[in-house]
Amino acid sequence: MQQLEIERKWLVDGWPDLPPVLVCEMWQGYISHTPTVRIRKTVSEAGTSRMLCLKSAGTIARTEVEIELDAATFDALLGFTCGDLIYKRHRRYALADGLVLEVSEVDPGRETSFFYAEVEFPSMAAAERWQPDETMRDYLSNEVSGVPGYSMGAYWRRTREAQSAENGKTAL
DSSP: OEEEEEEEEEEESSOOSSOOSEEEEEEEEEEEETTEEEEEEEEETTEEEEEEEEEOSOSSEEEEEEEEOOHHHHHHHHTTSOSOOEEEEEEEEEOTTSOEEEEEEESTTSTTOEEEEEEEOSSHHHHHHOOOOTTTTTTTOEEOTTOTTOSHHHHHHHHHHHHHHHTTOOOO
């Protein structure tokens, strides 16, 4: 399904002091980063999903198309990545204003591990005017929305691209 994804992003330290409404694990890899073509497997109590995602250029607002995949197709597409998927521990939290805070710990246990948070918005106007409330202001103090180099595709390039090239599977 095609949709406009509007989100802001922050680098954060650890998990927020909120009860999660969803806890899951994710594995994702990139087939291309111009345009972004990504595969992702998500495992939660609700089950397992596998998605192919295409994203347009952009920073805060991008067109996104997601297509659900069966296990065999996901595994076939995995062959177009280096195979060393990015691993995320992912949690979602309900915010007081009805929005959802998504927090991911990326590649735990690796030297490159970090935490980031995202909030998706229904419109650019909502994204531009939203400010964290007093309980989240300190936690969400390091915003990187629109800052080059802070996308997951950029992280993939920094940490996996050389490995992809060695395996003869260079992302475009």
